[in-house]
Amino acid sequence: NQTIRLASRPTGAPTAETFQFTTSEAPTPTPGQVLLKTRYVSVDPYMRGRMSAAKSYVAPFEVGEPIAGGVVAEVVESNLDKLPVGSLVVGNLPWQQYTVSDGKGLQQIPAGPAPISYFLGLLGMPGLTAYFGLLDICQPKAGETVVVSGAAGAVGMVVGQLAKIKGARVIGTAGSDEKVAYLKELGFDEAINYKTANIAEALAAAAPNGVDCYFDNVGGEITDAVYDLLNKHARIALCGQIASYNATEAPVGPRPEGKLLKTSAKLQGFIVSDYLPQWPEGVKQLTEWYSQGKLRFEETITEGFDQIPNAFLGLFKGENTGKALVKVA
Numbered sequence: 001n002q003t004i005r006l007a008s009r010p011t012g013a014p015t016a017e018t019f020q021f022t023t024s025e026a027p028t029p030t031p032g033q034v035l036l037k038t039r040y041v042s043v044d045p046y047m048r049g050r051m052s053a054a055k056s057y058v059a060p061f062e063v064g065e066p067i068a069g070g071v072v073a074e075v076v077e078s079n080l081d082k083l084p085v086g087s088l089v090v091g092n093l094p095w096q097q098y099t100v101s102d103g104k105g106l107q108q109i110p111a112g113p114a115p116i117s118y119f120l121g122l123l124g125m126p127g128l129t130a131y132f133g134l135l136d137i138c139q140p141k142a143g144e145t146v147v148v149s150g151a152a153g154a155v156g157m158v159v160g161q162l163a164k165i166k167g168a169r170v171i172g173t174a175g176s177d178e179k180v181a182y183l184k185e186l187g188f189d190e191a192i193n194y195k196t197a198n199i200a201e202a203l204a205a206a207a208p209n210g211v212d213c214y215f216d217n218v219g220g221e222i223t224d225a226v227y228d229l230l231n232k233h234a235r236i237a238l239c240g241q242i243a244s245y246n247a248t249e250a251p252v253g254p255r256p257e258g259k260l261l262k263t264s265a266k267l268q269g270f271i272v273s274d275y276l277p278q279w280p281e282g283v284k285q286l287t288e289w290y291s292q293g294k295l296r297f298e299e300t301i302t303e304g305f306d307q308i309p310n311a312f313l314g315l316f317k318g319e320n321t322g323k324a325l326v327k328v329a
């Protein structure tokens with residue numbers, strides 16, 4: 001039974017040395033427990049924050065302890081009536097091939113609506129992040145212009161499609177021409193490769209009527225450029241700042257306060273768990289739109305437990321389109 005632990009806290013970008021593999025006997029479930037076989041592991045940008053000691057909205061991982069995150073697992077032995085053998089669950093579980101659990105915090109995956117891995121993507125944490133961040137904070141209206149950064153990622157591609165469902169004009173930024181082409185295929189009105197374009201000029205050209213909503217996954221220079229285009233009463237959902245997750249010094253740049261003041265814009269940070277009581281409602285609506293063909297989703301699936309660190313490191317190099325996952329078994 002292999003486990004991946006935090007070997008040391010990274011300074012700057014994590015590397016293979018950040019992770020340590022250990023092997024032990026597979027655990028045996030005691031009464032009231034199940035044995036879970038890991039099927040899919042989710043690698044997520046927020047996990048970089050947990051590798052640092054700094055206080056945040058989730059506790060840091062401890063050096064030497066297993067790394068944990070979103071996992072889809074199958075019950076292979078059960079001493080728990082509510083989770084018979086064969087049940088599929090999603091939960092926050094260690095990066096480990098087999099794990100015992102008392103079932104607390106695990107959510108059973110319903111048969112049918114979508115591939116089981118989607119409960120780590122469209123119908124899981126990233127999809128809900130897009131759903132609540134866009135619909136509750138940005139509240140786009142028909143005809144408005146919505147910009148989403150990190151648009152070809154798990155959260156971003158859902159944000160753009162939801163904004164289209166609401167009748168908005170949607171502009172996405174992403175890091176390759178392939179991703180830009182994919183976003184156009186998904187129905188984005190405009191997509192910009194921020195690595196090759198002059199981002200300020202390209203955004204200004206793509207948003208001739210200004211920007212009403214900005215869903216920020218990235219921060220940095222893309223965000224600086226969007227702030228120059230804000231319309232009166234613009235709404236900004238501050239979801240992530242991946243451009244600075246590996247920074248060793250506080251990022252500096254233009255100070256946006258004046259632009260927010262002048263436009264009476266609303267900037268709101270949020271964590272998807274702020275909406276925990278409403279998650280079932282979000283999953284229901286996302287499932288409905290997916291079933292009706294109004295939402296599409298993409299995954300980049302790497303195979304093999306030993307590839308989990310590489311898949312995680314790939315997030316910071318833009319290797320994934322849609323949800324980055326590792327298929328373990």
Ligand code: NDP
Nearest residue numbers: 045153154155174175217239240241242243270271272318
């Ligand atoms: P993604 O699937 O979007 O994967 C990360 C992507 O970020 C990469 O594919 C890459 O795409 C892009 N990226 C990496 N480094 C940079 C950089 N320096 N500058 C610009 N883009 C970069 O991840 P998620 O969809 O899971 O997450 C998106 C964002 O949302 C993250 O910031 C994450 O932390 C945040 N988040 C916040 C939540 C909340 O509750 N507030 C919950 C979930 C996610 P590219 O090729 O375009 O560069």
